[in-house]
Every structure is written in structure tokens, then in C-alpha cells.
Amino acid sequence: MTAFSLEPEQLARCADLRALAADRLRPLAEKGEPGRVNRPLVTELGRLGLLRRLFTSGALDLCLMRESLAYACTEAETALALQGLGAHPVHAHGSEAQRARWLPRVSDGDAVAAFALSEPGAGSDAAALELRAEPDGTGRWRLTGEKCWISNAPEADLYTVFARTTPDAGARGVTAFLLPADRPGLTGTPLDMLSPHPIGTLALDAVPVTADDVLGTPDRGFRVAMGTLNLFRPSVGAFAVGMAQAALDATLTHTARREAFGGKLRDLQTVAHQVAEMALRTEAARLMVYAAATAYDSGAPDVPGRAAMAKLLATETAQYVVDTAVQLHGARALRRGHLLEHLYREVRAPRIYEGASEVQRAVIAKELYARTVEQESSS
Numbered sequence: 336m337t338a339f340s341l342e343p344e345q346l347a348r349c350a351d352l353r354a355l356a357a358d359r360l361r362p363l364a365e366k367g368e369p370g371r372v373n374r375p376l377v378t379e380l381g382r383l384g385l386l387r388r389l390f391t392s393g394a395l396d397l398c399l400m401r402e403s404l405a406y407a408c409t410e411a412e413t414a415l416a417l418q419g420l421g422a423h424p425v426h427a428h429g430s431e432a433q434r435a436r437w438l439p440r441v442s443d444g445d446a447v448a449a450f451a452l453s454e455p456g457a458g459s460d461a462a463a464l465e466l467r468a469e470p471d472g473t474g475r476w477r478l479t480g481e482k483c484w485i486s487n488a489p490e491a492d493l494y495t496v497f498a499r500t501t502p503d504a505g506a507r508g509v510t511a512f513l514l515p516a517d518r519p520g521l522t523g524t525p526l527d528m529l530s531p532h533p534i535g536t537l538a539l540d541a542v543p544v545t546a547d548d549v550l551g552t553p554d555r556g557f558r559v560a561m562g563t564l565n566l567f568r569p570s571v572g573a574f575a576v577g578m579a580q581a582a583l584d585a586t587l588t589h590t591a592r593r594e595a596f597g598g599k600l601r602d603l604q605t606v607a608h609q610v611a612e613m614a615l616r617t618e619a620a621r622l623m624v625y626a627a628a629t630a631y632d633s634g635a636p637d638v639p640g641r642a643a644m645a646k647l648l649a650t651e652t653a654q655y656v657v658d659t660a661v662q663l664h665g666a667r668a669l670r671r672g673h674l675l676e677h678l679y680r681e682v683r684a685p686r687i688y689e690g691a692s693e694v695q696r697a698v699i700a701k702e703l704y705a706r707t708v709e710q711e712s713s714s
């Protein structure tokens with residue numbers, strides 16, 4: 336396979352997933368309570384074998400799953416993605432015991448996972464995080480502080496929590512811990528957000544952790560966080576592409592049917608050109624997402640820059656496409672419950688989380704300059 340075309344089996348699998356999302360997952364999503372973890376939906380994702388794939392296949396497969404699910408059921412897409420985001424550090428850096436205890440349950444949809452990096456004072460500047468891991472003198476730590484904007488909090492069953500083990504050491508003094516939700520001293524509060532998925536804060540008051548709870552190596556947790564984001568950023572782009580495609584298809588149908596000025600909307604050249612622009616940008620974003628995911632799967636050296644480009648282009652594109660789709664549908668798109676009203680709320684947050692668009696530009700520029708320095712020193 337090249338970065339520019341999918342195999343027929345991959346295309347068929349995407350079509351199957353879109354149908355599954357519409358027929359089996361959408362009805363479960365509709366029964367969910369806004370802002371709450373939808374456990375029957377997560378269980379069904381497990382039963383269908385989709386969650387297991389998060390840990391058995393690569394970045395491209397993750398992107399294809401996210402794009403296909405997003406097309407027909409964004410709630411299912413996000414539930415799947417959050418299981419991956421929260422548990423990927425366990426999969427990639429956990430001990431045998433941690434993996435054996437948690438990964439089967441996450442794969443079955445029996446345990447809900449979350450990734451807790453952001454804090455009230457450390458969002459884009461994640462290396463400034465302050466949640467303290469203080470040694471208690473017996474080889475253990477006590478975690479004290481706050482996490483904010485954590486998807487699936489406070490209802491998740493396990494959290495990957497990033498804490499400061501070495502003060503004033505920036506990114507080098509952060510450790511990743513696997514924290515089961517039933518640890519004493521861990522509480523949380525749901526937040527009511529524009530974004531439809533469950534999200535909340537966590538408060539940690541001297542929560543006990545031991546060396547058995549560390550993911551990877553003490554003080555190397557920032558690498559765990561960045562490695563996870565390098566995998567998930569292109570897939571946030573895939574989520575955005577799925578939403579953009581859904582908005583585009585709805586617009587094609589609507590503008591081909593809607594009567595205005597003695598013809599159909601699509602007969603107006605400005606309308607046809609807007610639809611063409613939506614398709615052009617969606618396809619460009621899709622290709623960049625596939626290329627970034629393929630680069631990740633092949634262990635290419637320029638993954639952070641490609642992942643950042645894919646996320647940036649796709650999320651900004653989806654915002655444009657969904658907004659244009661709303662415009663071309665007129666008032667009906669803004670009616671609560673309309674697909675585009677839903678997508679309009681969904682499409683905004685991905686430009687902020689897992690690194691805001693401005694942060695992606697900073698990542699891209701950093702990699703470009705590092706390459707320039709490398710080339711200069713080798714010439």
C-alpha cells in the first residue's frame with residue numbers, strides 16, 4: 336500500500352464500519368446521557384472487537400476506524416479513541432502485571448480509560464505541570480494536585496496521570512502513573528462543555544502510589560505523553576476527516592434537492608464551487624492523515640512534524656467544511672438534533688485538544704529548524 340491509496344479490503348472494511356456505526360452504534364449513542372460515559376456503547380465497541388484493535392494494529396488502522404466511525408456516530412468514535420488514548424501508555428510502557436490487569440478489560444469495554452495530562456495552569460505548556468508526586472520515605476509517593484479538562488473524568492476506571500517527581504526540572508521531571516479510580520484521595524467533578532463527550536476535573540489529595548504504578552521510568556513520563564500524542568494526533572485528524580465527509584455528503588444531497596430561484600441550489604455556480612472546495616480540502620486532509628499514519632507505522636524519523644501537520648490541516652479543514660455545510664443548508668442546519676448542529680458542536684474542540692493549532696505549528700517549525708541545523712552540520 337502507498338500513502339496515497341487504500342487497498343480494496345481496507346476500503347471495504349471502512350464501508351462495513353460506517354454501516355455498523357449507523358445501524359448498531361448510533362441507536363446506543365442516542366440513548367446516552369449528554370456529558371456522561373455511555374457504558375453500553377463502550378461495551379458494544381468491545382463486543383465488536385474494535386477496542387482490541389487499538390492494541391493490535393497500527394496507526395493507519397486506528398485512523399481508518401476513527402474516520403469511519405466519525406462519519407456515522409461521533410459518540411462511538413470518541414468513546415473508542417478515549418479508550419486508546421487512556422490505555423495506550425499502559426500498552427506501550429506498562430509492566431506485564433499492569434498490562435495483564437487492565438488491557439483485557441479496556442479491550443472488552445469493561446473498564447473505561449482516561450489520559451490526565453492537562454492542569455488549570457498547564458495546558459499547551461504541558462511541561463509546566465505541577466501535580467506533585469512527593470516521596471513518603473518508604474519508596475512510595477503521594478500525588479497531590481488537580482487535573483482539568485480530562486475526557487471521561489470523573490467516571491473512568493483507570494487514569495494515566497502525569498505528575499511532577501522532580502521539582503523545577505520541566506519535561507525531565509515528570510512521571511506517568513497508572514491510577515485505578517478507586518484509590519483513596521481521588522475525586523472529580525463533571526464539566527458541562529459545548530463538546531458533547533464526557534469530561535471533567537480530577538482532584539488528588541495525597542493519593543498513594545508505588546513503584547508498581549509507574550508507567551515506564553520515573554522522570555521519563557513526558558516521553559510517554561509525547562509518544563502517545565504522536566500516535567493519536569493523526570487520528571484526531573481522521574476523526575475530523577470523517578466529520579468533514581459527513582458534512583460534505585449531507586450538503587451534496589441537500590443542494591441537489593433544494594429548490595430556489597427556479598432551479599436547484601446546486602445549479603448556482605457559487606454553490607457548486609463551494610461544494611467542490613469542501614471536497615478538495617477534505618481529500619487533501621485525508622491524504623495527509625494517511626501519510627502521517629503510514630509514516631508512524633513504518634517508524635519514519637519525521638513522525639512528530641507529520642503528525643502535527645495532519646492534525647492541524649484536518650481539524651482546520653473540518654471546521655471550514657462543517658461551517659460551509661451549515662451555510663449551504665440554511666436555518667434547518669441550526670435546529671437542535673440536526674446532523675450539522677451536532678457536527679458544529681463536535682468540530683470545534685479538536686482544534687484545541689491534543690495540542691492547539693498554534694502548538695502544532697510550533698512543533699512543525701521546531702522540526703524544520705532542527706533538520707536545517709542537521710543538514711548544515713553534515714555539509
Ligand SMILES: Cc1cc2nc3c(=O)[nH]c(=O)nc-3n(C[C@H](O)[C@H](O)[C@H](O)COP(=O)(O)OP(=O)(O)OC[C@H]3O[C@@H](n4cnc5c(N)ncnc54)[C@H](O)[C@@H]3O)c2cc1C
Binds near residue numbers: 449450457460484530
Ligand atoms: C473537549 C476537550 C477534551 C480534552 N480532553 C483532554 C484529556 O482527555 N486529557 C488532557 O490531558 N487534556 C484534555 N484536554 C485539554 C487540552 O489538551 C487543552 O485544552 C489544550 O492543551 C490547550 O490548553 P489550554 O486549554 O489550557 O489553553 P492554553 O494553553 O491556555 O492556550 C490558549 C490558547 O493560546 C494559544 N497558544 C497557546 N500556546 C501557544 C503557542 N505556543 N504559540 C501560539 N499560540 C499559543 C492558542 O490559541 C491556545 O488555544 C481537553 C480539552 C478539550 C476542549
